[in-house]
Amino acid sequence: MVNQSDVARLANVSFITVSRVINNKGNVKEVTRKRVLDAIEELGYHPSSLGRALNSNSINTIGMHLRGNLSNDFVHSLLTGIEAGCKQHNYSLLLHFGDESNTLQPYFERKVDGLIFFLTELTTEEIRLIEKNDIPCVLLWDQCESKVVSCLFSDDVKGGFLATEHLITLGHTRIAHTVGPTDNASARRRHQGYITAMQSHKLTVADDLLLPVPHFSQEAGRQVARELLQRHQLPSAVFCVSDLIAFGLMDALREAGIRVPEDISIIGYDNSHTTAHVYCPLTSVYNPVKEIGHAGAETLIQHIHNEPPTESNRIFDVELIVRKSTASP
Amino acid sequence: MVNQSDVARLANVSFITVSRVINNKGNVKEVTRKRVLDAIEELGYHPSSLGRALNSNSINTIGMHLRGNLSNDFVHSLLTGIEAGCKQHNYSLLLHFGDESNTLQPYFERKVDGLIFFLTELTTEEIRLIEKNDIPCVLLWDQCESKVVSCLFSDDVKGGFLATEHLITLGHTRIAHTVGPTDNASARRRHQGYITAMQSHKLTVADDLLLPVPHFSQEAGRQVARELLQRHQLPSAVFCVSDLIAFGLMDALREAGIRVPEDISIIGYDNSHTTAHVYCPLTSVYNPVKEIGHAGAETLIQHIHNEPPTESNRIFDVELIVRKSTASP
DNA sequence: CTCCATAATGTTTGCGCAAACATTATGGAC
DNA sequence: GTCCATAATGTTTGCGCAAACATTATGGAG
Numbered sequence: 001m002v003n004q005s006d007v008a009r010l011a012n013v014s015f016i017t018v019s020r021v022i023n024n025k026g027n028v029k030e031v032t033r034k035r036v037l038d039a040i041e042e043l044g045y046h047p048s049s050l051g052r053a054l055n056s057n058s059i060n061t062i063g064m065h066l067r068g069n070l071s072n073d074f075v076h077s078l079l080t081g082i083e084a085g086c087k088q089h090n091y092s093l094l095l096h097f098g099d100e101s102n103t104l105q106p107y108f109e110r111k112v113d114g115l116i117f118f119l120t121e122l123t124t125e126e127i128r129l130i131e132k133n134d135i136p137c138v139l140l141w142d143q144c145e146s147k148v149v150s151c152l153f154s155d156d157v158k159g160g161f162l163a164t165e166h167l168i169t170l171g172h173t174r175i176a177h178t179v180g181p182t183d184n185a186s187a188r189r190r191h192q193g194y195i196t197a198m199q200s201h202k203l204t205v206a207d208d209l210l211l212p213v214p215h216f217s218q219e220a221g222r223q224v225a226r227e228l229l230q231r232h233q234l235p236s237a238v239f240c241v242s243d244l245i246a247f248g249l250m251d252a253l254r255e256a257g258i259r260v261p262e263d264i265s266i267i268g269y270d271n272s273h274t275t276a277h278v279y280c281p282l283t284s285v286y287n288p289v290k291e292i293g294h295a296g297a298e299t300l301i302q303h304i305h306n307e308p309p310t311e312s313n314r315i316f317d318v319e320l321i322v323r324k325s326t327a328s329p
Numbered sequence: 330m331v332n333q334s335d336v337a338r339l340a341n342v343s344f345i346t347v348s349r350v351i352n353n354k355g356n357v358k359e360v361t362r363k364r365v366l367d368a369i370e371e372l373g374y375h376p377s378s379l380g381r382a383l384n385s386n387s388i389n390t391i392g393m394h395l396r397g398n399l400s401n402d403f404v405h406s407l408l409t410g411i412e413a414g415c416k417q418h419n420y421s422l423l424l425h426f427g428d429e430s431n432t433l434q435p436y437f438e439r440k441v442d443g444l445i446f447f448l449t450e451l452t453t454e455e456i457r458l459i460e461k462n463d464i465p466c467v468l469l470w471d472q473c474e475s476k477v478v479s480c481l482f483s484d485d486v487k488g489g490f491l492a493t494e495h496l497i498t499l500g501h502t503r504i505a506h507t508v509g510p511t512d513n514a515s516a517r518r519r520h521q522g523y524i525t526a527m528q529s530h531k532l533t534v535a536d537d538l539l540l541p542v543p544h545f546s547q548e549a550g551r552q553v554a555r556e557l558l559q560r561h562q563l564p565s566a567v568f569c570v571s572d573l574i575a576f577g578l579m580d581a582l583r584e585a586g587i588r589v590p591e592d593i594s595i596i597g598y599d600n601s602h603t604t605a606h607v608y609c610p611l612t613s614v615y616n617p618v619k620e621i622g623h624a625g626a627e628t629l630i631q632h633i634h635n636e637p638p639t640e641s642n643r644i645f646d647v648e649l650i651v652r653k654s655t656a657s658p
Numbered sequence: 659c660t661c662c663a664t665a666a667t668g669t670t671t672g673c674g675c676a677a678a679c680a681t682t683a684t685g686g687a688c
Numbered sequence: 689g690t691c692c693a694t695a696a697t698g699t700t701t702g703c704g705c706a707a708a709c710a711t712t713a714t715g716g717a718g
Contacts, residue, residue: 017697054380278547354706
């Protein structure tokens with residue numbers, strides 16, 4: 001492995017001069033600088049962030065943990081945003097997958113500067129470790145009581161409210177809601193928004209309007225459709241907790257000869273990339289996923305640089321995007 | 330930051346004894362070991378892989394570069410496989426995104442032990458750097474002339490052949506093919522399989538049977554449908570270069586009142602998770618994506634351990650999965 | 659009770675880098 | 689030419705760890 005000393009030898013200087021050239025610190029004569037740069041080029045030298053990290057106690061790397069399924073627009077947008085934030089500040093991402101808990105070990109060993117989690121609750125054990133090791137941490141799309149963890153999420157309550165109110169304004173009264181995965185905080189907040197909207201318009205939420213879904217997937221949406229099709233009366237509208245579920249539902253209903261939006265209105269959530277490119281363009285709630293990813297990375301890096309952010313919870317605004325899948329009953 | 334010496338002080342031993350306990354090397358009296366372990370627990374000590382790496386010249390980390398869109402089953406399966414291989418050998422993944430070239434710098438700086446690329450061609454500059462730095466590297470789903478890079482991919486030629494022959498056997502003669510992104514090696518190989526099958530059955534491949542697609546997406550499939558619907562005669566079958574394209578095509582054709590498989594047969598590629606869960610379950614070619622991811626990680630780690638794999642190119646078998654979207658014309 | 663093999667523990671060293679401090683050039687004022 | 693401020697470069701040190709080597713216990717054979 002080529003190190004500073006090898007470069008120094010070739011350039012006929014001391015290794016600290018090489019260090020100065022690389023970090024642009026201190027004074028180096030132009031001709032010396034050039035000699036050093038040439039030597040670096042010739043040897044293909046790359047400064048080792050390991051040695052540097054040993055000094056500075058920072059390796060410019062953020063640990064990220066992924067759980068669950070990645071194969072949807074949501075995760076793609078989120079990762080894109082996070083990566084953009086990291087790149088801006090020259091940070092790298094150290095990635096692990098897996099649903100087991102107690103997975104913080106590799107991050108601590110590699111001395112990452114911070115941790116970023118999303119779509120997951122932190123176990124109390126994890127929180128304990130994070131606090132004990134005093135490592136900056138942000139959590140996206142969930143909440144957590146610990147003061148050391150910053151939480152960023154969008155205003156799902158408002159989103160659920162807007163979606164439901166939109167349907168009410170169109171004249172719907174029998175509005176169903178796919179009640180999302182129970183372990184998902186966003187889903188719970190959307191549900192709350194739905195309830196609030198219904199109640200504020202004096203609409204009763206009968207039990208048969210609440211359709212449980214186990215996860216955010218097309219299959220779950222199709223399952224809901226099968227369930228609905230067995231009834232003698234359909235709701236006139238369904239507020240789906242995610243676009244994927246709406247797609248599955250819409251698809252399965254169409255097979256059964258039920259038209260959207262003529263027979264039933266459907267509204268999704270996330271405004272994912274494909275909403276506009278399907279049979280019936282889906283009314284949805286815009287969820288600033290990429291922005292939250294970006295802001296999450298930036299917040300974390302602020303933490304790392306000891307600039308504690310002003311607020312520990314940051315809520316991002318959402319917006320209703322009306323397309324073709326909703327109409328008056 | 331807590332280090333070995335802190336633990337040693339608390340346990341009233343020398344720090345090398347701590348090292349021995351951690352690495353299970355050499356002899357340590359049971360009572361001493363316990364004292365050390367207690368001290369580790371009490372201080373929340375995590376051995377730093379940085380210091381270790383400085384010695385051993387290995388940080389147990391693999392660099393991975395992602396380009397393009399992640400939001401499909403393919404990438405999910407691949408990542409799952411790669412992560413599984415890494416976890417087995419206690420390696421971590423250092424991740425970067427982005428389509429720019431010349432992005433190897435952060436990997437070299439962080440002294441990753443190896444590199445893994447997929448769905449991308451390596452530029453000659455990248456190959457030069459990889460060879461110069463003598464860093465183990467595997468490439469998934471593409472090929473590269475460099476001897477230092479191992480390539481793993483599935484037998485796309487066979488896949489294209491099987492798909493096309495299946496349609497021919499059903500009695501189709503006017504079989505179209507969506508000619509995949511031109512910069513994608515798999516797509517080129519599938520195209521070749523298609524051509525071979527057509528020719529070996531003495532079927533001519535008219536120009537209007539080749540439908541270019543810019544990328545693997547549902548929109549691209551819908552675009553193909555729009556193009557086809559303007560013609561006075563449809564092909565009797567389409568071999569799509571990916572499931573996503575098949576989904577988009579099928580969806581758009583259905584809107585236009587064209588039935589699958591009665592009016593037109595459609596076959597996809599990848600056998601992605603959703604193939605079985607759509608309106609018309611899609612005949613597809615099983616692509617051992619997860620397996621290749623896993624094998625890729627394992628091959629790379631073999632390289633790293635200086636056990637050069639026997640072959641530099643490894644080709645994985647594929648399989649035709651017949652469902653409902655194909656039938657006799 | 660001595661001896662000594664081996665178990666148990668300790669000391670020194672160097673990995674690549676940069677901070678802190680130390681030294682040597684350079685060139686302008688007089 | 690002399691002086692000296694400052695530019696330019698060099699030396700020492702320590703970050704956390706483990707290999708290599710060094711030392712000190714321990715306990716069983718005789």
